[in-house]
Ligand SMILES: [Ca+2]
Ligand SMILES: [Ca+2]
């Protein structure tokens with residue numbers, strides 16, 4: 001009920017004959033303004049479903065906070081904001097917002113139990129992110145964007161689950177801009193690094209000695225049977241104090257683009273007639289107040 005999906009009609013033919021289209025979803029906070037601020041002080045990952053959507057606040061620990069709120073509006077009245085202070089050493093915070101295929105709660109956190117499609121049909125993803133200048137963590141850090149995968153495509157085996165991560169630091173990025181929204185786009189030639197997938201974190205899958213320079217296309221060749229479990233954006237762990245946000249997370253699978261705009265549900269807008277009546281009532285109230293005060 002909190003998520004309204006609009007079919008935007010088929011977008012101009014990127015690939016004539018192929019399935020193509022776009023869906024933009026408004027994903028609403030669970031709470032009215034100022035919105036959500038889901039946090040967990042404990043050291044174990046906890047999550048919360050975002051009602052009416054397949055999105056979750058997830059993997060939140062050590063005081064990390066994530067929530068759709070009006071702190072940093074983007075494409076409307078809100079975005080998904082992040083903050084955390086613990087770290088970078090010791091028990092540092094973490095907080096994600098994740099879209100999961102058939103998400104299920106496991107010990108207070110959420111896991112996908114289904115698939116969004118074949119990794120081989122994935123052609124890219126993008127998002128807008130924001131780093132507030134109040135952040136004192138490493139200057140190149142910003143909320144990352146991840147695709148979550150099951151590497152062998154068999155959902156009953158979970159030791160090969162993991163993901164691929166986009167960060168500017170491994171794509172020629174320097175210091176992240178602050179106090180302004182930045183749009184990043186992941187294509188077949190973008191460098192991604194992995195966690196999990198049954199091959200260890202930061203695996204080197206190509207001929208170069210460096211682990212962080214495998215492109216999306218190389219990962220697709222490396223894991224031809226993988227299926228997509230979901231998408232994720234987040235902050236930490238191992239960061240210092242950070243304040244920021246993300247919005248307009250989108251991905252394209254089989255030529256169909258899905259974009260999520262994080263928003264606060266608007267109050268019902270009164271019709272012009274009732275606005276006029278409200279105006280008259282307020283004017284009357286002002287007059288009454290003046291009279292009372294005189
Ligand atoms: Ca598997
Ligand atoms: Ca390499």
Ligand SMILES: [Ca+2]
Pocket residue numbers: 073074075076077078079247248261262263
């Ligand atoms: Ca928004």
